[in-house]
Structure formats: structure tokens, C-alpha cells
Amino acid sequence: MRLRRARTALCALAVTAALALTGHAAPAAAAPPPPAPDASLGAAFARAAAVHDVPRDLLVAVGYGETRLDGHAGLPSQDNGYGVMHLVSNSERRTLERAARLTGASVAELRRDTGANIDGAAAVLRALADEAGLDAADRDRVDAWYPVAARYGAPGSKTAGRLYADAVYDVLGEGVRARVAGGEQVTVAPREVRPRRGPYARTRPGASLGQAGDYPSALWNPAYSGNYAAGRGSAITTVVVHVTQGSYAGSISWFQNPDAQVSAHYVVRSSDGQITQSVRESDTAWHARSANPYSVGVEHEGYVSDPAWFTDAMYRSSAALTRHLTAKYGIPRDRAHIVGHNEVPGNDHTDPGPRWDWAYYMSLVRGDDGAGGTPFPTWGTDVSVRQQPSQDSARVATLPGPTSVRVACQVRGAPVEYDGYSNDAWSYLPDYGGYVSNLFIDVTDAWLPGVPTC
Structure with a gap:
């Protein structure tokens, strides 16, 4: 992914908690219990990669591209995929069932247990590599796995498969530094x-579609003809904003699945x-039930629960599309006609959920983001947290953020104000047990001597 990351630094108060561990001694004759397995995500990736002879970095890149390494508590994606590795069960993709056959784990375990999910995905990738004829030397070369990644993510469409695999290799090229549940960092x-x-x-x-298309800069990957209705029963008066609950290529592939009905x-x-673009504007996409006849549906890659997907590039590109649609169809640029x-x-x-920044998005749609101040940035999950007052405490992570913003010591839960704009920055920070209580944001990676303390 071509992420242009400007780094920020934050200072924060930390609250430490002591965990008391209690237990009972085993009878003298009892055998000692086996050691607990390493529950870390990094260890699960390393273990699965070694067992199935799959490049560990490729395995992480596939998971990161699918879910940002978030299992979403076992809840399914739009196309019925589960877990960190998005093992899917639908008529076109059955990586979930295949993983169960290959590993002996139950479908229920693969859905909810992260280690089993990663192991199952590695087993499926290895099986696909064998089918593609990758020998031992090929399996050591991450660049040889491209067709395997494409078939794992979008087996029914070569165009969606290429989109999917290109995204995986963009992740490999850019690298990964992701903070996951429990505070662990997984890197590539x-x-x-x-x-x-x-x-x-x-x-x-x-x-x-070129200049004759509905939106000239869009790629054309048409949905299956049975997943929308030809023609319109009403004039277009509304734009509906969605979040895919899945990946970009996976959603495009799902729209091409005859069983999707969406x-x-x-x-x-x-x-x-x-x-x-998957459906022409002159046709009725099936995306919002009662609004289908009079609306254009715009899906945004990601998950409602994770605002890290809502990048500035996404906001600006989507807003440009919505601005185009409102001009074309005479739609008022207000929240009565641009809706979630x-x-x-x-x-x-x-969807799009409470973490979708409507104020920022609408300012871009109206084209007034440069009037009256600098638009406030959006925030991801890769956060730079330092414990105050120690100025040399270890950085926990980093956060892609603004290029010219300095905000001093904001109180947790309150809107962060900057140059006439506000943003609920706190909702964009990952949960580190609630210890981040105040913040100082600046554009540099390094700790700044003499900055206001929190």
C-alpha cells in the first residue's frame, strides 16, 4: 500500500495494574502440566509458517490486507469470512471448510481461535501452492507466491484476483508495523x-470506462447481472455511504458471486x-433496501469497528466521487441527501458507524475544506504513546497523522480542537487498557524536549 505516513509523537499518563496470580499445588504424584502455548500473534504466524512451509511475511501480509490482523471476535464479514486470515465460507470461496479438512480443526474453532485460524490459512495457502506447482525452492521465494495469493483471495475472477494479490504485495513492499490486541506489535x-x-x-x-463512463477515473469490474436490477424506478436523489465489512478486492469478488444477492x-x-465501479448508475444496485430505487451506493473498504481503514486518501477520493454525483444529479450537498x-x-x-468522520467528509464534499482553517486530520491505530513524565520511555507504536498540526494536552473523551475544526481523536486510538488519558500531538517522530507536559 502506498501509505504516505507522517509520524506523530504523543505523551501520555500511564496507569499500571498489578495482576495477582493464585492457584493450588498439584498432588505430589501428579505429572507436571504441559507448558502453556505461546498465545502471541507473532508466534502463531511463525509457527504456522514453519509447519506448512509458507513464507511468514506473506502470511502476515495476507492477514493484514484482509483484516488489519483483527479477528473481529469471530463475527463474519460481508462475504462470510472469519478471523484474522478471513477464512471464507460461501459458494465461491470455501477456504474455511478446506482449512478444516487440512488441519483437523473444527469450523467453529477456525472461526474464533486466532491460532487455529492462522494455521488453517497457512495450510490452505500451502495446498494452493502445491496445486500451482511451487517446489521447495519456489516456496522460499516470496515473489513466487503471487498466483497463490490471488487464488486464496479471489478464486472466481482474474481481475479481482489481481487486485487482491497486488494489495498483498503492496503490503510486503511497504512493510507492516501493526499493534494488535494485548499491545503486541507484529512487524514485516x-x-x-x-x-x-x-x-x-x-x-x-x-x-x-473512459470518458463515456459514469465516473471516468473508476475501474470497471461488473457485478453479476443477478445481483442488481436493470434500469431505475425513480430519479437519483441520494448517495448512500457504506463500509464493506471486508476487503476491497474481496467485496468486488463478492458482488460477482451469483449467490451474493447484493x-x-x-x-x-x-x-x-x-x-x-460494479454497477452502472442507470441500474439499481442492491445495497440499501428501500433506498435502492433512488440512490447511488458507495462502499468503503474496511470495518466499522476499526477507523484505521478510513484514511485521508479514502475520504478525499470518496468525497470527490460524491461531489461528482451531486453535481451530475442535482443532489443537495447536505446530510439529508448524503446518508449512511x-x-x-x-x-x-x-455502517458507516460512529467513527466515520461525517464533519470532515462533508467539508470535502462541499469543497470548503480550505476555507476558515486547515482541515483536521483523521487518525489511525498505529499510535506513538510515551509514558509521562519520563521523556525517554519506549515508544509503543507510531500513528500516521497530520503534516502540520500541533495540539497540546487534550483531555481524554473531549473533542480535539484545531484551527476551528474538531475531531474525536480518542475514538481512533487503540485500547491499551484505558491508560492513555491525555495527549500531545506533534509532527515529529522524536520526543520533543520542552514540550508542554500532560
Whole structure:
């Protein structure tokens, strides 16, 4: 992913807690209990990679591209995928069931147990590598796994497969430094990638509709014809904002699945704002029930629970699309006509959720983000947290953030104010047990001597 990260530094108060461990001595004759397995995510990736002879970094990159290494408590994605590695059970992708056959783990265990989920994905990737004819030497070369990654993520479509595998190799090229549940950091060092695309080499990631298309810069990856209705029963008066609950390529692939019975007109990628069109605006996509006849549906890659997916590139690209749509159809640029999926009558969805920054998004749609001040940035989950008052305490992580913002000592829970704009920055920080109580944001990586303390 082409993430242009500006680094920030934060100072924070820390609250430490002592954990008391109690237990009972085993009878003298009893055998000592076996050592507890290493429950860390990093260890699970290393173990699965070694057992199945899959490159560890590739395994992490696949998981990061799918879920940002978040298992979402075993809840399914839009296309019925589960866990950190997004093992899927639908008519087109059955990596969940295949993982169960290959590893002997139950489907229920693969859904909810992160270690089993990672092991199952590694087993599936290895089986796909064997089918692709990768020998032992190939398996040691991460660039040889491109067709395997494509088949793992989007087996039914070469265009979606290329989009999927390209995203995996973008992650490998950029590297990973992700903070996961429990505070552990999982990393992949950046590298030069030269993927061997094999049968995907001549596949375009999506045709352009060109100037005759609905949105000239969008790629065209059409949904299955049975997942939308031809024509319109009403004039277009509304734009509906969605979150995919899955990956960009996975969602495009799902719209192409005859069993999906869902679609959207557009899908926006998190990393760089790339847009794919799946249904023509003159046709009725099935995305928002009662609003389908009079709306255009715009999906955004990611998950409602994790605002790290809502990048500035995504906001700006989506806002440009919505600005285009409102101009084209004479739609007022207000919240009565640009709505969330959860705001459409008769819908039971929660997207885009409370962490979607409507104020910032609407300022971009209106085109007034440069008036009256600098637009406030959005925040990810890779946070730089330092314990106050020690100025040399270890950095826990880093946060992609603004390029020219300094905000001193804000109180937890209160809106962070900057130059006439505000943002609930706290909701974008990961949960480190609630110890981050105040923050100082600056544009540099290093601790700044003499900055205001919290």
C-alpha cells in the first residue's frame, strides 16, 4: 500500500495494574502440566509458517490486507469470512471448510481461535501452492507466491484476483508495523518486491470506462447481472455511504458471486482511494433496501469497528466521487441527501458507524475544506504513546497523522480542537487498557524536549 505516513509523537499518563496470580499445588504424584502455548500473534504466524512451509511475511501480509490482523471476535464479514486470515465460507470461496479438512480443526474453532485460524490459512495457502506447482525452492521465494495469493483471495475472477494479490504485495513492499490486541506489535520489514504474476500477468485489474463512463477515473469490474436490477424506478436523489465489512478486492469478488444477492455502484479502496465501479448508475444496485430505487451506493473498504481503514486518501477520493454525483444529479450537498446505510429507513445495518468522520467528509464534499482553517486530520491505530513524565520511555507504536498540526494536552473523551475544526481523536486510538488519558500531538517522530507536559 502506498501509505504516505507522517509520524506523530504523543505523551501520555500511564496507569499500571498489578495482576495477582493464585492457584493450588498439584498432588505430589501428579505429572507436571504441559507448558502453556505461546498465545502471541507473532508466534502463531511463525509457527504456522514453519509447519506448512509458507513464507511468514506473506502470511502476515495476507492477514493484514484482509483484516488489519483483527479477528473481529469471530463475527463474519460481508462475504462470510472469519478471523484474522478471513477464512471464507460461501459458494465461491470455501477456504474455511478446506482449512478444516487440512488441519483437523473444527469450523467453529477456525472461526474464533486466532491460532487455529492462522494455521488453517497457512495450510490452505500451502495446498494452493502445491496445486500451482511451487517446489521447495519456489516456496522460499516470496515473489513466487503471487498466483497463490490471488487464488486464496479471489478464486472466481482474474481481475479481482489481481487486485487482491497486488494489495498483498503492496503490503510486503511497504512493510507492516501493526499493534494488535494485548499491545503486541507484529512487524514485516519493507522489501523490494518483483511478483511473478504467472497467469495473472496479462490480466488488467479493471477496465476503465473512459470518458463515456459514469465516473471516468473508476475501474470497471461488473457485478453479476443477478445481483442488481436493470434500469431505475425513480430519479437519483441520494448517495448512500457504506463500509464493506471486508476487503476491497474481496467485496468486488463478492458482488460477482451469483449467490451474493447484493451489490453497490462503487467501491473505494482504503490505501490510496482507488475506485471500482460494479454497477452502472442507470441500474439499481442492491445495497440499501428501500433506498435502492433512488440512490447511488458507495462502499468503503474496511470495518466499522476499526477507523484505521478510513484514511485521508479514502475520504478525499470518496468525497470527490460524491461531489461528482451531486453535481451530475442535482443532489443537495447536505446530510439529508448524503446518508449512511444505517440512516436509510427499513435497514438493520450500522455502517458507516460512529467513527466515520461525517464533519470532515462533508467539508470535502462541499469543497470548503480550505476555507476558515486547515482541515483536521483523521487518525489511525498505529499510535506513538510515551509514558509521562519520563521523556525517554519506549515508544509503543507510531500513528500516521497530520503534516502540520500541533495540539497540546487534550483531555481524554473531549473533542480535539484545531484551527476551528474538531475531531474525536480518542475514538481512533487503540485500547491499551484505558491508560492513555491525555495527549500531545506533534509532527515529529522524536520526543520533543520542552514540550508542554500532560
